[in-house]
Amino acid sequence: MTSLQAIVAASVLLGAGLWLLLPRGGSTGRGLGALLAAIALGLFAYVVVRIDPEHKIGDAVFLLLAATTIVSAIGAVTLRSPVYCAIWFALTLLGTAGLFLYQGAQFLGVATVVVYAGAILVTFLFVLMLAQPKGLTAYDRVSWEGMLSAATGAVLVGLLSAIVFAPPPVEGAPSGSLAGAAAGRVSAADRDAEILSPQHMAHLGGQLFSRHLIAVEVAGTLLLVALVGAVAIVAQGKAAAGAAALQEGRQHG
Amino acid sequence: MDEVQLLERFLMVGALLFGIGLVGFLSRRNMIVMFLAAEMMLQGISVSLVGWGRFHNDWGGQILVIFILAVAACEAAIALALVLMLFHRSGKLDVAVWQSIRESNQPKFVDQQLPEEPAAVEHWPVLPQSGVEPELPVEEMIHRSHV
Numbered sequence: 001m002t003s004l005q006a007i008v009a010a011s012v013l014l015g016a017g018l019w020l021l022l023p024r025g026g027s028t029g030r031g032l033g034a035l036l037a038a039i040a041l042g043l044f045a046y047v048v049v050r051i052d053p054e055h056k057i058g059d060a061v062f063l064l065l066a067a068t069t070i071v072s073a074i075g076a077v078t079l080r081s082p083v084y085c086a087i088w089f090a091l092t093l094l095g096t097a098g099l100f101l102y103q104g105a106q107f108l109g110v111a112t113v114v115v116y117a118g119a120i121l122v123t124f125l126f127v128l129m130l131a132q133p134k135g136l137t138a139y140d141r142v143s144w145e146g147m148l149s150a151a152t153g154a155v156l157v158g159l160l161s162a163i164v165f166a167p168p169p170v171e172g173a174p175s176g177s178l179a180g181a182a183a184g185r186v187s188a189a190d191r192d193a194e195i196l197s198p199q200h201m202a203h204l205g206g207q208l209f210s211r212h213l214i215a216v217e218v219a220g221t222l223l224l225v226a227l228v229g230a231v232a233i234v235a236q237g238k239a240a241a242g243a244a245a246l247q248e249g250r251q252h253g
Numbered sequence: 254m255d256e257v258q259l260l261e262r263f264l265m266v267g268a269l270l271f272g273i274g275l276v277g278f279l280s281r282r283n284m285i286v287m288f289l290a291a292e293m294m295l296q297g298i299s300v301s302l303v304g305w306g307r308f309h310n311d312w313g314g315q316i317l318v319i320f321i322l323a324v325a326a327c328e329a330a331i332a333l334a335l336v337l338m339l340f341h342r343s344g345k346l347d348v349a350v351w352q353s354i355r356e357s358n359q360p361k362f363v364d365q366q367l368p369e370e371p372a373a374v375e376h377w378p379v380l381p382q383s384g385v386e387p388e389l390p391v392e393e394m395i396h397r398s399h400v
Contacts, residue, residue, distance in 0.1 A: 018276050025365070041269075048265045050258065066266050073270055073293055077277030082286050082346075089289045092270075096296050099266065103259075105303050105315050112299075115322050120292070120329045127333050128285055131340040139282040139347035142365065149279035157272035164264050186256075186310045194310050207312040208319065215316075219323040226327030230334040237338035 003047050003165040007158055010043035015154025021078040022146040037074055041067070047165060062102060069095030080140050086124050093117045104196045107204055256308055263304030270297030284336050284346050288329070295325055 013036045020033025045066075051059050072091035079085050093116045100109035143149075197203055208216060270293055277290030299318045306314020336346070343350045352362050 014272075018273070022276075022280050044265060044269065048262050052255070062262060066262070069266060070269050070273070073273045076293065077273055077281070077286075077290055082283050085283075085286050085289055089293065092293060092296065096270075096300055099263070099300055100303055103263065103303050103307050105306075105318075108299075108303060108315055108318050111319070111322055115326060116292070116296075120326060123329060123333055124285060124289065127337060131285075131337065131346055137283075137345070137347070138364070139345065139349065140286075142282070143280035144282060144362075146280050149276050152279060153272040153276035156275060157268050160268035160272070161265055164261055164268075186308075191256075191307070191310050195307055195312065204312060204315060208316055212316050215320060219320055222327055223323060226330050230330045233331065233334040233338055237341065241341060 004162060006043050006047045007161050007165060010040045010047070011154045011158030011161075013037070013040035013043065014157060015150045018074070018078065018153060019147050019150035021074065022143045022150065023078070023080045023141050024146055025142050033078075041070055044161070047161070062099075065095055065098040065102060068092075069099065080136055082128055082140065083125070086121060086128060090117050090121050093121065104200070106200050260304050260308040264301055267297045267299075267301030267304065270294070270300060272297075282347050282349060284339070284348055287348065288332050288336070292325060292329075295321055 017033045017035070017037030017040055020029040021037065045063065049059060049063060069092055072088045072095060075088035076085045076092055079088060093112055097109045097112040097117075100106075100112060194203065274290045274293030274297060277293065278287055281287050281290065299321055302314040302318050302321075304314075306312065339351065340346055349362055349364065
């Protein structure tokens with residue numbers, strides 16, 4: 001089976017699996033959906049991973065992290081209770097943090113856990129606790145256009161991965177479209193001196209506060225504006241709700 | 254390890270995360286789950302960016318992911334304020350409540366009636382009773398030293 005055939009088959013299976021897994025009012029076919037999605041992920045892994053006997057452990061670690069990330073992502077999107085969705089999304093974040101560490105992006109791995117899983121997700125859970133009515137609501141048990149959206153996602157994934165693994169357009173070029181693009185342009189020594197250097201934070205901070213200094217300032221301003229905006233939204237909403245209650249009181253009174 | 258293969262793997266994981274997040278954003282109706290799916294799409298982009306940054310031996314990918322983190326924090330703050338306000342007005346987290354602001358040429362969404370799902374029976378652990386029930390000191394319990 002060529003890569004392209006495997007990608008097409010995997011995308012179709014992924015779309016069908018996601019459609020069956022999405023909430024549709026009942027719980028029929030969820031097991032079949034999970035099976036189809038698992039087969040699709042296995043096919044994607046078959047396309048991507050060529051086990052290298054010298055790096056068996058590294059390959060196994062990558063497969064474990066990727067499987068954690070993708071499986072929990074599917075869980076976060078398809079489960080019916082929003083609290084479970086948030087918890088599975090936390091597992092996705094841990095998986096991506098592991099993937100960042102696998103790439104040598106140490107700061108990002110830690111920052112993802114602290115900022116995303118620690119702050120953003122906990123805020124989401126707070127809002128869920130404040131706002132969630134008791135039990136499963138009707139709108140959590142059905143989805144909009146489940147088949148169409150699953151098909152959209154499957155087509156997108158298929159196209160993106162087919163671009164990466166497309167057969168070479170030129171005879172004799174090395175397999176894969178990426179391999180020809182940059183084979184051997186960056187040597188291992190270059191990488192060890194720059195992006196994989198032991199002084200990771202020093203390099204990253206140096207880049208951030210020299211070349212990207214203006215962007216850092218703009219990001220700080222953006223955070224301030226977002227803070228003011230959030231406060232304004234809440235305050236205005238409160239004022240509007242208060243005025244509405246007052247009017248209702250006048251009508252009744 | 255072969256760097257091309259490493260890049261291919263991370264691009265694949267990024268594409269899958271983005272696609273699954275897209276499916277969730279398009280199909281779910283709970284506003285909070287929709288925002289979780291949007292964050293998942295951002296994660297997919299981040300994974301791809303870090304992969305490209307390592308491949309080209311360039312810090313730009315990781316720096317951009319740091320900015321994505323900042324923007325995601327802003328987005329979460331505003332989104333949650335909005336969701337809370339919308340919830341206070343309608344009492345629901347359903348986006349279909351707000352369909353009156355759709356384009357005028359779009360058909361109205363009609364909710365299908367679902368059969369009621371019986372609530373799951375919860376089994377809590379029970380301790381076996383033993384001994385005699387002690388007499389409750391009612392006088393002491395309702396006594397107030399000052400009013």
